[in-house]
Amino acid sequence: MMTKEVVIKTEKLTKRFGDFIATNEISFDVYSGEIFGFLGANGAGKTTAMSMLCGLLTPSSGNATVAGYDIYKQTEKIKKNIGYMSQKFSLYEDLTPRENIRFFGGIYGLSDKEIREKSGRLIEQLGLASEADKLVVSLPLGWKQKLAFSVAIIHEPKIVFLDEPTGGVDPVTRRQFWELIYDASDRGITIFVTTHYMDEAEYCNRISMMVDGVIKELDSPANLKEKYKAATMDEVFFELARGAVRKAD
Amino acid sequence: MKQFLSFISKEFHHVFRDRKTLLLLFGMPVAQIVLFGFALTNEIKNSKIVICDYSKDAVTQKIIEKIEASNYFEIEKSLKSDKEIESAFKAGDIKLAIIFPSQFQQDIMRGTGTKIQIVADASDPNTATTLTNYASGIIRDYQSENGGMLPMTIGTNPRMIYNPELKGSTNFVPGVMALVLMLICVLMTSASIVREKENGTMEILLVSPMNPMLVIISKAIPYFILSLINLVVILLLSVFLLDMEIKGSLLLLFAESALLIITALCLGLLISNSTNSQQSAMIISLMGLLLPTMMFTGFMFPLENMPRPLQIISNLVPSKWYYIIVKNVMIKGLGFSYIWKETLVLVAMTMVLLLLSFKNFKIRLA
Amino acid sequence: MAAVTVDHLIKKYRQDKKTSITALNNISFSVKEGEIFGLIGPDGAGKTSLFRILTTLLLADSGSATVCGLDVVKDFRQIRKQVGYMPGRFSLYQDLTVEENLRFFATVFDTTIEENYHLIKDIYVQIEPFKNRRAGKLSGGMKQKLALCCALIHKPTILFLDEPTTGVDTVSRKEFWEMLKRLKDQGITILVSTPYMDEATLCERIALIQTGNILSINTPEGIISNYPEILLAVKGDDMSHLLKSLRSLPEVKSCNAFGEYHHITLKKDLKLSETDLQKKWNDQSLQIKEVISIRPTVEDCFIRLMMETSKAS
CATH class of the missing domain: 3.40.1710.10 (abc type-2 transporter like domain)
Incomplete structure (x- = not known):
């Protein structure tokens, strides 16, 4: 499904907080339908870069387009065309899965009919039938995260941003989660994902490695391992991040 | 003793590094005095x-x-x-x-x-x-x-x-004192204890050999001291800004205020025992206290004009008794022999609250 | 004497009038003195509840436990003097500086930084350049080091570390485990929990724990060698597609994505070499590039045990 259509393009994207340069002239392209792993040590500037791409932070300098829209002027358009899910906030815990789907479908402007159809299908797909009307808070973490991902792409966005989506999830559910990601990618949704699990980095088509606010490497996992003569991505990461000067978040 | 002192100094660090809290702590009484003393006064001119x-x-x-x-x-x-x-x-x-x-x-x-x-x-x-x-x-x-x-x-x-000059502020100053002491003490103690729970530091403190009771007491001390400072600020403001005169014994006034502060600290402790988030502690303290204190203390709405059931309820509000005491001491210049009854009520309330919070105090998490 | 014994512990949390969540379902194990014992499991496995019971913060519904030979209910005061505890969340005062935090916890535990400096020296020198920075402004890795210093400052005989490496990058995690090894060499027993399966091999013994049940307790080596089947790793061009194709094969028992490869087990031994298998499957147009036989990881074992228990229930 990978075409060479560029959905995210950044050119010398920079964000300064006072004297501190969180991201320093980063430039990269992400292609349509690609699973793009965005890795880096704590404090490398991942969160800042991601916030800028989602239209939540205005860059200090540089250019970027997301889904074809400019991140300075067209943030509203960007927000309509992306999905976002993080480990910290994903769903309303005091609503049921069905109510969450209805709410998020509603804010993305889906019609009632679409919402009804989608929620029926989603609940069935995720095997949530018996839990659909119980509060989200009572669901196991893995289910919550799977549901949160499905809700994040309910409006079939061009790109979905996932910020450590599988932290603390059990290994079986983690794999089910990645299968959902594969499915979405097969449908042409671009996946932009951060993770601390290095085996998950292998699932990505390409990964970028951020160190001290710059992108040190950007390639497929296989090429990176070859370049660093490493057996696992963990070793590649270690080689790259070990030299990091910056430790502040 | 060293544990105790280091705990207190830590608590002062928290207060002085949190500008918003500091503003609340000292801004509130000043704002109240100025508001009630000038703007909201019942004194109607021209x-x-x-x-x-x-x-x-x-x-x-x-x-x-x-x-x-x-x-x-x-x-x-x-x-x-x-x-x-x-x-x-x-x-x-x-x-x-x-x-x-x-x-x-x-x-x-x-x-x-x-x-x-x-x-x-x-x-x-x-x-x-x-x-x-x-x-x-x-x-x-x-x-x-x-x-x-x-x-x-x-x-x-x-x-x-x-109140021969018919000054409204004479009524308000004791009222503001009661209100500020009640609110600040309850709010600060409950919020600061709950914050430790939220941060997870309470877990470490509980696992330490420090007596859990000591943890709580050392929490209360800084706020006790800060409240006394607050009291001084209020009194200075009323004397120099509102031209009030403190007729009775200053010592007695401070002793009685200390009593109310302890009552309030116990109440704050009780609230912090029953909640786990700063937010709910704040809401309980504000909603559960601001309104009754305003209503039933007697400085905004005369209690004598209230229906009987409300008058009975007002007896449960500590600040009502404190208000009577302060008015007697500060404005009328009366001595302890005139206020011993009210003092006794406050002491009894404190005892009950103290007993309740000791009983509910948890040496574990759940 | 065992440093920690856990005997048939049960802990439930009531959710509403009817339902309750079982955090610990009749758990028993023991930790030897001076060992690094790992509790490996995802969020919601019951690790935190167990830690809280052992650090006397929580009462179990039934069962008993001892720490340093002391009962966690009766002798909670003595236990509190002897253990060091690092809770899961960042549990330091964010508005106090690094040094103030350390000094405060030293005093709370009735000691001084100077008295036990030798214990924390290796770790503290790394954060000392920032000793006047507020703890809230530290990076994840540094916060974790400070928290460990605070937990160590009173020279505990047992350290309880609840998910110390969660959310911390690989480099800091590696450094952290090296620190734990050095602490163990000084005779401190360490009970540590983690959701990262790859950290399991850094412990001497581990308990795999899932939804309140212990799936297995052994050395990491023992757990891996108990894996009863032959595990194959398969690689192709379109991994997403390959996963589905492999699962549809009648001879494949289980198939899981595992980074670069898919790990599969077969229903019965086909008595075919890896190259023959690859040929057989490629004849069915699976487009496989590589099939190799591999040694399972702890994660493979965890998945297998998880599947087994979910089938059994």
Whole structure:
């Protein structure tokens, strides 16, 4: 499904907080339908870069387009065309899965009919039938995260941003989660994902490695391992991040 | 002892590094005093009134002059007949009408007694009451200046005995003291204990060999000290800004205040035991305390005018007793023998709260 | 004497009137003195509840436990003097500086930084350049080091570390585990929990724990060698597609994505070499590039045990 259509393009994207340069002239392209792993040590500037791409932070300098829209002027358009899910906030815990789907479908402007159809299908797909009307808070973490991902792409966005989506999830559910990601990618949704699990980095088509606010490497996992003569991505990461000067978040 | 001291210094670090809390802690009393002392005062200045004088003699003239000389009233116009009063009220800004009957001076000289009628616009009952009180106060003044030859014509508010200049702030300062001490103490202790729970530091403190009870007590000490500082600020403000006079013993005042602070700290402790987020601790403290304290302390709404059930409820509010104590000590200058009952009530309340919080105190998490 | 014994512990949390969540379902194990014992499991496995019971913060519904030979209910005061505890969340005062935090916890535990400096020296020198920075402004890795210093400052005999490496990058995680090894060499027993399966091999013994049940307790080596089947790793061009194709094969028992490869087990031994298998499957147009036989990881074992228990229930 990978075409060479560029959905995210950044050119010398920079964000300064006072004297501190969180991201320093980063430039990269992400292609349509690609699973793009965005890795880096704590404090490398991942969160800042991601916030800028989602239209939540205005860059200090540089250019970027997301889904074809400019991140300075067209943030509203960007927000309509992306999905976002993080480990910290994903769903309303005091609503049921069905109510969450209805709410998020509603804010993305889906019609009632679409919402009804989608929620029926989603609940069935995720095997949530018996839990659909119980509060989200009572669901196991893995289910919550799977549901949160499905809700994040309910409006079939061009790109979905996932910020450590599988932290603390059990290994079986983690794999089910990645299968959902594969499915979405097969449908042409671009996946932009951060993770601390290095085996998950292998699932990505390409990964970028951020160190001290710059992108040190950007390639497929296989090429990176070859370049660093490493057996696992963990070793590649270690080689790259070990030299990091910056430790502040 | 070293643990204790280091805990207290840590607590002061928290307070001084959190600008918002600091602002709340010291800004609130200042704001309250300024607000209540000046802006929200019941003291009403330059209210427009009308006079209807059927007598037009030397005595009525003197009383009218006296009324006009006060800052409270501004005579809009004189009416020829009381029939015009209603239209004057309807026309606008008139708050009060004072009617002197005919042959006013003669009746006084003859000793048969006479009556000045005061008509107030009671659509705003508070203002009406206050204005009526002011007017009758001025008339009483005139009466006493002239050797009591004027018979009592209008009932006067007994409170004015201790507030001869009819200053509103004398009522408010003890009220603000009660309010500020209650709120700050309860809010600060409950929020700071709950914050430790939220941060997860409570877990470490509980797992430490430090006696959990000591943890709580050392939490209370800094806020006790800060509250006393607050009290000094309030008193300084009232003396120098509002020209109040502290008539009674300062020591007694501080001792009684310390008692209320302890009551409030216990209440804060109790709240922190039953909640796990700072937010809910704040809401409970604010909602559960601000309203009852405002309502039932007696400085905003006179308790005597409340329905009986509310009066009974008001007995449960610690600040009500403190308010009585402070008024007696600060304004009337009375000694301990006059307030021992109220003090006893406060002590009993503190004991009960202390017992409850000790009983509910958890040496573990759940 | 065992440093920690856990005997048939049960802990339930009531959710509403009818339902309750079982955090610990009749758990028993023991930790030897001076060992690094790992509790490996995802969020919601019951790790935190167990830690809280052992650090005397929580009471179990039934069962008993001892720490340093002391009962966690009766002798909670003595236990609190002897253990060091690092809770899961960042549990330091964010508005105090690094040094103030350390000094405060030293005093709370009735000691001084100077008295036990030798214990924390290795770790503290790394954060000392920032000793006047507020703890809230530290990076994840540094916060974790400070928290460890605070937990160590009173020279505990047992350290309880609840998910110390969660959310911390690989480099900091590696450094952290090296620190734990050095602490163990000084004779401190360490009970540590983690959701990262790859950290399991850094412990001497581990308990795999899932939804309140212990799936297995052994050395990491023992757990891996108990894996009863032959595990194959398969690689192709379109991994997403390959996963589905492999699962549809009648001879494949389980198939899981595993980074670069898919790990599969077969229903019965086909008595075919890896190259023959690859040929057989490629004849069915699976487009496989590589099939190799591999040694399972702890994660493979965890998945297998998880599947087994979910089938059994």
